[in-house]
Amino acid sequence: MKKPDMTDTAAAHSGIIPIVPLRPAKQVMRLARMGSFHQSRLSFMRVLLRRLKAEKWRFKRSRWDIDADGVGVATYEAIGPKRSYTLVAFAHDLPAEKRSDRVIAEAWDATFTLHDGVISNANIERLKRNVPLQEAGRILDDEFVLSRANRSIRLFDYVLNCLAAGTQPDLAKIEPVGYLMRTTAVYGSGKFGAADRDTWADRPEFSGSFQPELLAVWLLRSFTIDLVEHMAAVNSPHNAVKLDSHIRRRIGVGNSTGLGMAPFLVNHPSLIHSWINARETALARVRALKKTDTTGLSRFVELIAKANKNAKKWTTDSLDQRAKIQKLRDDIVQLNAFLHTLNSDIVKPWDTIYRWGETNLSLEGQEQLVSLLLEDHGPLIDNLATTMKADEEAHFRIDGSMHLFQLHKIMNNVYDWTHDIDYEKNDAQARVWYVSEEKLEPRLGERFEEPIEPYEQPLAPGRDAVLAIKALDQWMNAKTNSENDTVAMFLLGHPEHRHIVRRAQTVFVLPYAEIQDNTISATMQPIDLLRCKLSFFGASKFDPRSDRWLRITMYQGAPFPDELTAMDPDALAYPPLISNGQLEH
Amino acid sequence: MTWSLGEISALATKAARGSGMEWGLAEEAGYAVKWLQRRELPGVAALCRYLSWRESGTLSAWPDKTGERGHYCPIAIGAAYGDGAFGDEVQLQRIRLPLLLIPFVALRAFDKSITVSMGNAVFCLTRDGFGHSTNSTAILVNSSVCNITTKHEALPLITSINDIRWPRVPETTTDCIKVLNKFAKNTYAPATETSRLSGAGAGLNDGD
Numbered sequence: 001m002k003k004p005d006m007t008d009t010a011a012a013h014s015g016i017i018p019i020v021p022l023r024p025a026k027q028v029m030r031l032a033r034m035g036s037f038h039q040s041r042l043s044f045m046r047v048l049l050r051r052l053k054a055e056k057w058r059f060k061r062s063r064w065d066i067d068a069d070g071v072g073v074a075t076y077e078a079i080g081p082k083r084s085y086t087l088v089a090f091a092h093d094l095p096a097e098k099r100s101d102r103v104i105a106e107a108w109d110a111t112f113t114l115h116d117g118v119i120s121n122a123n124i125e126r127l128k129r130n131v132p133l134q135e136a137g138r139i140l141d142d143e144f145v146l147s148r149a150n151r152s153i154r155l156f157d158y159v160l161n162c163l164a165a166g167t168q169p170d171l172a173k174i175e176p177v178g179y180l181m182r183t184t185a186v187y188g189s190g191k192f193g194a195a196d197r198d199t200w201a202d203r204p205e206f207s208g209s210f211q212p213e214l215l216a217v218w219l220l221r222s223f224t225i226d227l228v229e230h231m232a233a234v235n236s237p238h239n240a241v242k243l244d245s246h247i248r249r250r251i252g253v254g255n256s257t258g259l260g261m262a263p264f265l266v267n268h269p270s271l272i273h274s275w276i277n278a279r280e281t282a283l284a285r286v287r288a289l290k291k292t293d294t295t296g297l298s299r300f301v302e303l304i305a306k307a308n309k310n311a312k313k314w315t316t317d318s319l320d321q322r323a324k325i326q327k328l329r330d331d332i333v334q335l336n337a338f339l340h341t342l343n344s345d346i347v348k349p350w351d352t353i354y355r356w357g358e359t360n361l362s363l364e365g366q367e368q369l370v371s372l373l374l375e376d377h378g379p380l381i382d383n384l385a386t387t388m389k390a391d392e393e394a395h396f397r398i399d400g401s402m403h404l405f406q407l408h409k410i411m412n413n414v415y416d417w418t419h420d421i422d423y424e425k426n427d428a429q430a431r432v433w434y435v436s437e438e439k440l441e442p443r444l445g446e447r448f449e450e451p452i453e454p455y456e457q458p459l460a461p462g463r464d465a466v467l468a469i470k471a472l473d474q475w476m477n478a479k480t481n482s483e484n485d486t487v488a489m490f491l492l493g494h495p496e497h498r499h500i501v502r503r504a505q506t507v508f509v510l511p512y513a514e515i516q517d518n519t520i521s522a523t524m525q526p527i528d529l530l531r532c533k534l535s536f537f538g539a540s541k542f543d544p545r546s547d548r549w550l551r552i553t554m555y556q557g558a559p560f561p562d563e564l565t566a567m568d569p570d571a572l573a574y575p576p577l578i579s580n581g582q583l584e585h
Numbered sequence: 586m587t588w589s590l591g592e593i594s595a596l597a598t599k600a601a602r603g604s605g606m607e608w609g610l611a612e613e614a615g616y617a618v619k620w621l622q623r624r625e626l627p628g629v630a631a632l633c634r635y636l637s638w639r640e641s642g643t644l645s646a647w648p649d650k651t652g653e654r655g656h657y658c659p660i661a662i663g664a665a666y667g668d669g670a671f672g673d674e675v676q677l678q679r680i681r682l683p684l685l686l687i688p689f690v691a692l693r694a695f696d697k698s699i700t701v702s703m704g705n706a707v708f709c710l711t712r713d714g715f716g717h718s719t720n721s722t723a724i725l726v727n728s729s730v731c732n733i734t735t736k737h738e739a740l741p742l743i744t745s746i747n748d749i750r751w752p753r754v755p756e757t758t759t760d761c762i763k764v765l766n767k768f769a770k771n772t773y774a775p776a777t778e779t780s781r782l783s784g785a786g787a788g789l790n791d792g793d
Contacts, residue, residue: 138586141587141753189591190591191592192592193587196589196591198751393616396612397667397692400667400668400669400670434774436773436776437770437773437775437776445774450777455772486668486670488668488669491665492668492670495609497609498608498613499607499609501609502609502612
């Protein structure tokens with residue numbers, strides 16, 4: 001088993017661009033930094049829209065059977081070069097007291113599924129009996145996604161009343177919320193009967209990660225607009241107007257995400273490696289560029305101004321996040337000032353800017369800078385999007401022939417960050433990840449206050465590695481054993497270490513596969529895990545509601561299906577400026 | 586009602602864990618059931634039978650204590666075979682639900698074909714193919730001696746995995762899935778009012 005070289009091997013072999021080493025896992029894979037990640041052009045929503053545009057996909061609302069109360073079914077078709085998909089949306093009449101974002105909810109304002117192909121009436125009838133039930137219903141391998149959403153109390157009725165009165169809603173009210181409806185779960189990959197990922201993983205349109213799920217979310221964004229416009233027209237047939245396209249574009253889809261998503265990053269090590277590795281490789285490619293020109297630098301300055309506007313529009317009630325946003329705003333001002341000291345003819349300009357950022361910016365600012373550095377270099381980095389996936393089964397098999405001294409060395413190497421943690425202390429193992437019987441969702445409990453330890457999920461790799469290393473020491477020091485004994489022999493006697501040994505062998509070859517922090521400490525913030533994952537989705541406006549759930553906005557600013565031909569979705573990833581290149585105050 | 590392989594693999598892992606297996610072995614149970622069901626072999630039924638049998642006995646440690654008349658766990662022994670703890674050719678006595686052993690033998694059939702005889706059933710495994718005798722009762726035998734060899738005698742017809750479309754786990758497994766769900770339930774912590782609020786971190790007012 002050979003440890004990988006931490007360079008961009010594709011670039012090295014191409015000989016086109018010089019090499020800058022990738023940032024090491026010990027720098028990147030820390031929760032505080034991962035909890036500061038921002039969306040980038042490698043984020044999955046943006047990858048999806050680029051592909052849909054490049055391949056000239058067509059879209060149509062093929063059915064609209066929604067009554068005056070806003071109840072019924074609508075379908076939206078996405079028609080690609082080879083295949084079509086249909087979003088089936090069921091709109092419900094939900095009493096206000098039943099509206100809850102919690103996963104334990106049993107009713108929603110709208111429920112959705114993404115169907116493979118053009119849908120038949122018979123399939124709509126089948127789905128009508130199941131999709132509104134969500135987890136309590138069943139879908140088939142003709143369906144790829146199951147989801148639901150609730151109306152925003154802050155915005156839906158406000159926009160509805162404005163449109164019914166024949167006026168446009170105030171952008172200042174739209175902007176801080178950013179959505180009419182908020183999804184509370186988007187399930188895919190075989191969940192609740194949906195098609196196994198393996199059945200569609202080789203379709204080019206779904207290359208990468210979470211593409212069916214994000215196609216569904218993008219289509220359901222159109223449904224939320226259609227629904228509010230429909231209800232406004234029903235309420236006021238003579239006065240109602242449709243949303244102005246500029247205002248409409250500032251409406252995305254909300255998402256409320258809790259602990260259900262948090263263990264994902266720990267449970268899918270090889271996949272997470274592929275995501276982080278692509279992003280780090282992209283950064284290294286940009287940093288390695290020898291030069292830019294006046295235009296390149298001025299475009300970057302303009303981008304900073306857009307990021308500044310974005311940061312100014314980012315609001316949250318979370319005091320911690322507010323402090324981070326304030327630092328980000330200060331960082332952007334500093335960065336802008338620094339850029340104006342640079343000449344366009346400096347050598348390796350982007351590396352200079354990155355290294356300045358590493359010294360002078362907060363983590364929030366540094367990771368925003370990483371995303372911004374990638375922004376203007378599509379031709380150099382966009383092809384990395386196809387690497388953001390993993391054959392997880394390929395890393396499942398344990399190399400049982402490995403000698404124990406090798407395993408010992410590997411584990412001490414990849415888990416060296418545990419040397420600073422004293423797992424004997426209660427604070428270091430204060431938390432327990434478990435699954436609740438009530439809703440079969442991951443939860444976080446207090447080990448020393450609740451009787452939950454027997455239900456602990458294997459989500460504490462650091463602690464498990466320390467225990468396994470201790471057992472390896474004992475094994476190798478026993479007189480009857482040898483350090484040349486194999487992993488297979490050790491695991492036959494110690495099945496309790498099988499999980500972490502598999503993991504260690506994976507992390508050894510995929511260094512970004514492991515979070516190098518204690519995931520069960522008293523101070524661990526689950527929202528850091530959520531934010532990392534959601535940034536790869538392409539979410540923005542992270543709004544923590546506690547240390548373990550948050551709200552986000554998806555596709556805010558992105559083109560709608562009827563705009564995709566004329567607009568560049570990447571150009572809309574940050575809010576447009578009123579005047580070019582100036583920081584707006 | 587049919588199930589996806591992903592669902593069933595996750596359920597098998599939870600069920601095995603819920604019956605007392607260490608997590609790392611429970612993951613192997615998930616792998617084994619998915620491998621079998623991918624080939625439309627009764628992996629769900631095999632795990633259901635094995636966990637039920639094990640629950641009715643007095644065994645409490647993994648791998649099973651075999652004693653004089655006891656049995657070996659097909660998951661623990663299978664994983665060990667897959668790891669290379671034994672040579673390619675081995676005779677294993679008293680393997681319970683030996684069908685569950687097959688996915689692990691397949692791990693070592695990447696550069697040679699391997700034949701497994703268990704009772705009246707024969708399996709042959711190659712890098713991407715598999716074949717077996719057609720008697721379904723024999724395949725799902727409760728216990729037998731397993732002879733694993735690299736010799737080829739009267740081989741069954743080999744099917745390439747690349748020629749099989751992704752199957753669903755069929756309706757006929759419903760009762761077995763109920764049993765696996767019962768075992769899986771042991772991994773879930775009973776809810777309390779405190780855990781409902783603090784465990785997920787939301788307050789009472791979460792809409793907006």
